[in-house]
Amino acid sequence: xxxxxxxxxxxxxxxxxxxxxxxxxxxxxxxxxxxxxxxxxxxxxxxxxxxxxxxxxxxxxxxxxxxxxxxxxxxxxxxxxxxxxxxxxxxxxxxxxxxxxxxxxxxxxxxxxxxxxxxxxxxxxxxxxxxxxxxxxxxxxxxxxxxxxxxxxxxxxxxxxxxxxxxxxxxxxxxxxxxxxxxxxxxxxxxxxxxxxxxxxxxxxxxxxxxxxxxxxxxxxxxxxxxxxxxxxxxxxxx
Amino acid sequence: xxxxxxxxxxxxxxxxxxxxxxxxxxxxxxxxxxxxxxxxxxxxxxxxxxxxxxxxxxxxxxxxxxxxxxxxxxxxxxxxxxxxxxxxxxxxxxxxxxxxxxxxxxxxxxxxxxxxxxxxxxxxxxxxxxxxxxxxxxxxxxxxxxxxxxxxxxxxxxxxxxxxxxxxxxxxxxxxxxxxxxxxxxxxxxxxxxxxxxxxxxxxxxxxxxxx
Numbered sequence: 001x002x003x004x005x006x007x008x009x010x011x012x013x014x015x016x017x018x019x020x021x022x023x024x025x026x027x028x029x030x031x032x033x034x035x036x037x038x039x040x041x042x043x044x045x046x047x048x049x050x051x052x053x054x055x056x057x058x059x060x061x062x063x064x065x066x067x068x069x070x071x072x073x074x075x076x077x078x079x080x081x082x083x084x085x086x087x088x089x090x091x092x093x094x095x096x097x098x099x100x101x102x103x104x105x106x107x108x109x110x111x112x113x114x115x116x117x118x119x120x121x122x123x124x125x126x127x128x129x130x131x132x133x134x135x136x137x138x139x140x141x142x143x144x145x146x147x148x149x150x151x152x153x154x155x156x157x158x159x160x161x162x163x164x165x166x167x168x169x170x171x172x173x174x175x176x177x178x179x180x181x182x183x184x185x186x187x188x189x190x191x192x193x194x195x196x197x198x199x200x201x202x203x204x205x206x207x208x209x210x211x212x213x214x215x216x217x218x219x220x221x222x223x224x225x226x227x228x229x230x231x232x233x234x235x236x237x238x239x
Numbered sequence: 240x241x242x243x244x245x246x247x248x249x250x251x252x253x254x255x256x257x258x259x260x261x262x263x264x265x266x267x268x269x270x271x272x273x274x275x276x277x278x279x280x281x282x283x284x285x286x287x288x289x290x291x292x293x294x295x296x297x298x299x300x301x302x303x304x305x306x307x308x309x310x311x312x313x314x315x316x317x318x319x320x321x322x323x324x325x326x327x328x329x330x331x332x333x334x335x336x337x338x339x340x341x342x343x344x345x346x347x348x349x350x351x352x353x354x355x356x357x358x359x360x361x362x363x364x365x366x367x368x369x370x371x372x373x374x375x376x377x378x379x380x381x382x383x384x385x386x387x388x389x390x391x392x393x394x395x396x397x398x399x400x401x402x403x404x405x406x407x408x409x410x411x412x413x414x415x416x417x418x419x420x421x422x423x424x425x426x427x428x429x430x431x432x433x434x435x436x437x438x439x440x441x442x443x444x445x446x447x448x449x450x451x
Contacts, residue, residue, distance in 0.1 A: 091317060091321040099311070
């Protein structure tokens with residue numbers, strides 16, 4: 001073992017965490033990865049809304065933040081069912097189990113990578129897509145800010161569902177059915193914070209800081225609960 | 240260091256798949272696990288790798304100063320290679336190397352050992368089944384782990400690759416490593432011991448009759 005470079009355990013843990021994070025990013029942006037698909041799906045949801053609601057600009061401006069939030073929620077769920085299912089099918093999950101990195105950190109790294117690859121583009125696209133819904137500058141700022149804070153919560157609630165899909169050996173729509181009810185609190189506080197920044201809907205929401213702070217709390221909570229619950233589900237799938 | 244398996248039993252649901260099993264794999268030796276399809280060879284290897292729960296008994300690596308779990312001291316080499324089609328060979332192997340830490344050789348060196356240095360920048364999707372298997376073999380060379388658990392390592396390999404696999408295994412045991420290889424085909428390289436296992440359904444029925 002002359003060429004054996006023995007780095008400390010914390011260095012190798014960080015290298016493993018970084019490896020999973022960057023691999024999630026790369027996979028999402030390669031052919032068939034689904035990062036671009038999520039963004040296009042988001043755009044499609046936003047575009048069909050004015051056709052369904054009709055040419056009432058005031059109404060569109062009032063419900064605009066809600067539409068953006070629902071679009072972002074559905075687009076987030078779109079890519080999640082393959083998150084761990086792909087690792088199960090190609091055998092990578094077996095190899096990941098043998099890594100010194102705790103399974104919780106592995107799930108955290110996968111989730112963060114998935115958010116940067118698929119959630120962040122939605123946040124960046126939101127100001128542009130808001131123009132289709134007749135939002136003014138303050139409202140656009142409000143909805144973008146709440147999406148930036150809120151989409152990690154959506155991803156990490158979805159991560160729990162994605163890990164359960166591995167144990168149940170089925171995916172697709174079941175993930176949406178399981179995860180959508182759990183995202184309701186995030187949706188409520190995200191939309192009410194962005195409504196408070198929207199002059200067209202100021203009558204139905206007055207305070208910005210209260211729902212916004214609760215949204216921050218939900219995100220922090222999901223960053224802790226998501227990896228722990230996800231790792232527990234993956235351990236269940238192994239046995 | 241040696242692997243000591245004592246009174247190992249693996250049940251899946253109500254059925255006993257493996258055991259009770261007592262076997263010791265000393266340092267620098269290869270144990271071949273043989274048996275017909277469905278005998279529990281893969282189950283045994285997966286349980287040793289920590290991928291399936293052990294019902295009772297123990298499997299430990301006998302060096303008292305190290306409390307790292309078994310799963311982090313072995314390379315599990317199964318039927319599925321864990322390679323991502325969308326990534327290149329180099330990206331796949333670098334990922335596994337960074338994941339496991341304790342690096343022994345570079346990705347290029349490992350690929351040279353399986354005679355695939357020219358594939359380093361090809362997407363894995365372009366490779367044939369045998370070439371994928373060889374890339375997967377290169378993975379276990381990247382990081383040092385004392386115990387190799389090989390499940391049907393020769394399947395899909397041509398004669399030249401089987402010879403190279405034999406050389407790889409020989410080099411690993413010569414350096415003090417241990418190998419458990421499950422196969423129903425002849426293994427390349429020297430084998431220190433053979434463990435024959437039988438499908439356990441028959442065992443379970445005689446067990447029940449004897450103790451009911």
